[in-house]
Amino acid sequence: MRKLLPWLVSLLLAITLIVGATFYFWTNLFGDKKTTDPDQAAKDVAGNVQVEPISADELVKVTSELIDIKTNLADTDYVVQISFSFQFDNEKAKDEFDKIKEDVVKPIVNRALWVMTPDDMNGTKGKDQLTAGLINSINVVLSEGKLLKVGVKGFIMTRI
Numbered sequence: 001m002r003k004l005l006p007w008l009v010s011l012l013l014a015i016t017l018i019v020g021a022t023f024y025f026w027t028n029l030f031g032d033k034k035t036t037d038p039d040q041a042a043k044d045v046a047g048n049v050q051v052e053p054i055s056a057d058e059l060v061k062v063t064s065e066l067i068d069i070k071t072n073l074a075d076t077d078y079v080v081q082i083s084f085s086f087q088f089d090n091e092k093a094k095d096e097f098d099k100i101k102e103d104v105v106k107p108i109v110n111r112a113l114w115v116m117t118p119d120d121m122n123g124t125k126g127k128d129q130l131t132a133g134l135i136n137s138i139n140v141v142l143s144e145g146k147l148l149k150v151g152v153k154g155f156i157m158t159r160i
Helices: 004-030 038-046 056-061 091-114 118-122 124-141
Strands: 063-072 078-088 147-159
Touching: 056 063, 063 091, 063 147, 078 091, 078 124, 091 124, 118 124, 118 147, 124 147
Parallel strands: none
Antiparallel strands: 063 078, 078 147
């Protein structure tokens, strides 16, 4: 029996390792694919919310602004001044956003800008990635509704 015990332990260990490795590779190869593309992630977060054409009066009721945010980019030789408009799916979401925009949303915007390079901010692709990332980050903190659209209202980037 003493000679058989090490063989049994080794066999059980080998079977456990094989099952564990099989499970790991199965989930990585055939499991749910999570996207790292911010545009696709924004579409996933927005889900089945469909933006219907709304009147100007209704648009004013569900739109908020964050004006003149000034901060450095990832390259600290550059400073950016940027203004955003935010469109929500309902008035409750807008009211909630207005309450938290100075304490919660502004730091989210700053963190998003701090990782951007001047090359990212030169073209529309970088700004689109920024707005998609903001939609994802801000929707996490909203409980009353969803952020549907972020627009860049003003943008100035200069070298210090």
